Amino acid sequence: MRILRSLEVWKMGTVNYLDALKLQEKLVADRKTSKIADTVLSLQHPPTYTLGKRRTDHNLLIPESELKKIGAELCYTQRGGDITFHGPHQAILYPIISLRDIGIGARNYVEKLELTMIELASLYGVRACAGQKGETGVWVGERKIGAIGVRISYGITSHGLAFNIDPDLSYFKHIVPCGIADKEVTSLRKETDSMLPTEEVIQEQLISCFARLFGYSNLIWKEKGSILSDNGENR
Amino acid sequence: MACSRMMWATRAATYLRISVPFTLRVRGFSSVLKDLKYADSHEWVKVDGISATIGITDHAQDHLGDVVYVELPEVGASISQGSSFGAVESVKATSDVYSPVSGKVIEVNEELNSSPGLINASPYENGWIIKVEMSDKDETNKLMDSDQYSKFCEEEDAKH
Numbered sequence: 001m002r003i004l005r006s007l008e009v010w011k012m013g014t015v016n017y018l019d020a021l022k023l024q025e026k027l028v029a030d031r032k033t034s035k036i037a038d039t040v041l042s043l044q045h046p047p048t049y050t051l052g053k054r055r056t057d058h059n060l061l062i063p064e065s066e067l068k069k070i071g072a073e074l075c076y077t078q079r080g081g082d083i084t085f086h087g088p089h090q091a092i093l094y095p096i097i098s099l100r101d102i103g104i105g106a107r108n109y110v111e112k113l114e115l116t117m118i119e120l121a122s123l124y125g126v127r128a129c130a131g132q133k134g135e136t137g138v139w140v141g142e143r144k145i146g147a148i149g150v151r152i153s154y155g156i157t158s159h160g161l162a163f164n165i166d167p168d169l170s171y172f173k174h175i176v177p178c179g180i181a182d183k184e185v186t187s188l189r190k191e192t193d194s195m196l197p198t199e200e201v202i203q204e205q206l207i208s209c210f211a212r213l214f215g216y217s218n219l220i221w222k223e224k225g226s227i228l229s230d231n232g233e234n235r
Numbered sequence: 236m237a238c239s240r241m242m243w244a245t246r247a248a249t250y251l252r253i254s255v256p257f258t259l260r261v262r263g264f265s266s267v268l269k270d271l272k273y274a275d276s277h278e279w280v281k282v283d284g285i286s287a288t289i290g291i292t293d294h295a296q297d298h299l300g301d302v303v304y305v306e307l308p309e310v311g312a313s314i315s316q317g318s319s320f321g322a323v324e325s326v327k328a329t330s331d332v333y334s335p336v337s338g339k340v341i342e343v344n345e346e347l348n349s350s351p352g353l354i355n356a357s358p359y360e361n362g363w364i365i366k367v368e369m370s371d372k373d374e375t376n377k378l379m380d381s382d383q384y385s386k387f388c389e390e391e392d393a394k395h
């Protein structure tokens with residue numbers, strides 16, 4: 001008998017990186033005590049460079065003091081993975097799900113995140129594939145179109161994936177993306193001649209691919225654009 | 236189906252009392268050592284007097300993928316049963332590791348700093364992570380033995 005698996009989808013618009021991080025920490029704690037069901041945050045960030053637990057800041061090629069001039073921030077996190085860039089027109093999913101409930105581990109989870117982006121790319125005729133060993137992520141030939149960085153705590157996931165719809169790729173010149181030198185970064189816009197629908201549509205398609213790959217049959221969509229002002233802060 | 240073949244193989248091995256000195260390896264299953272205790276978060280503990288050696292199981296390392304980084308605690312740190320004492324990174328995912336027992340960290344496996352892959356290659360021997368001076372030996376009663384842990388892994392893997 002197939003159990004009906006529910007996924008709550010939060011459509012959040014553009015969210016400051018640290019605000020999203022604090023929200024994820026709260027949601028992970030809530031998911032751990034089963035206060036909430038499996039949830040996925042769908043959002044974009046303003047220009048932000050982020051580092052993982054290993055703090056590979058040698059892969060940031062400009063001084064931190066220069067970041068403000070190019071309109072970007074730098075954030076340190078506990079996720080896996082190397083340095084990356086997040087910015088407008090890059091679709092981000094942060095699944096807060098219990099891997100123990102579905103009986104999978106990190107490797108299988110990350111493979112499914114890769115497949116999520118590969119499937120989305122294929123909707124636009126783009127042939128993407130998972131990285132070689134040690135190069136987790138999604139590639140079109142030698143060009144990276146999607147990045148992954150995950151944290152797993154008590155079997156609950158946070159952070160997730162970032163798929164380049166049409167971000168300003170020049171921001172990637174200031175880092176060695178994901179610590180892999182000599183490989184370009186690309187976007188859906190660059191790789192396809194197809195007409196692209198609105199980003200909202202593409203983000204919904206990304207969520208549908210995710211839900212299908214992870215076996216969620218019941219999606220509960222929530223518009224959470226103003227969630228961060230619910231805590232009494234005026235935005 | 237592969238699943239029932241594996242279950243048959245385990246039952247056959249137990250019935251025939253195949254006792255290999257340290258490991259019971261059945262094709263398709265991760266190895267589980269008989270003289271260790273196991274937590275449901277897939278860490279093992281080997282008790283020796285009041286000293287305990289801790290690592291992650293073969294099942295855990297297989298599900299993680301190639302470990303590229305290990306975050307170790309400080310020697311002297313206090314840890315408690317069920318709480319996180321460090322983390323491992325694999326496939327761009329950091330996964331917390333939890334202590335099966337409470338006590339004080341007396342040694343950490345420094346080899347893991349230069350060779351994190353030891354966790355994959357030798358999860359029960361050279362890939363040990365920390366040694367702890369236990370504060371309460373009876374805590375191990377709450378852990379699983381090798382048979383219980385094998386069954387636990389089977390059930391978890393059958394979920395998907």
